[in-house]
Amino acid sequence: MRGILTVIGKDKVGIVAAVSNKLSQLDINIEDISQTIMDDYFTMIMSLTLPQDSDFSQLRTEFDSLSEELAVKITIQNAEIFDAMHKL
Template sequence: MKSIVTVVGKDKVGIIAGVSAKLSELDLNVIDVSQTIMEDYFAMIMMVEALKETNIKEVRAVLKELGDNLGVTIHIQNEEIFNAMHKLNF
């Protein structure tokens, strides 16, 4: 299962390290990552892939707690759902 992880919040030291370490603990492999800092705000999007059977609700809860601790907002969505939500229809 591939998923998209987004992280947004005020920039500070340790965000990338904290998120990456937690994803590793959850057996989620980072396939691709893009991050930027706009003035004082940090934004990152990651594509991850589960290395084993994963309960997405539990992962969401763990990432929410991590986000609260880091002072950022972290979301995870199944790649197919993310793509469907961001598809432009003309």
């Protein structure tokens, strides 16, 4: 199963490390990653491979907690839904 994770917020040390650590704990593999800093804002998008039995509502809860801890906005969604939402 594929997923897309995005992170947006004020830049600070440890965002990539914390998100990567959480993904590792959840047995989620990072396939591709793009990040940039625009002014003081950190933005990142990751393409992920998730275990087949992944529950996106449970994953959202996990990442909502991390969002609060890091003071950034983290979203995770099924790649098929992401693709459908962004087709022209």
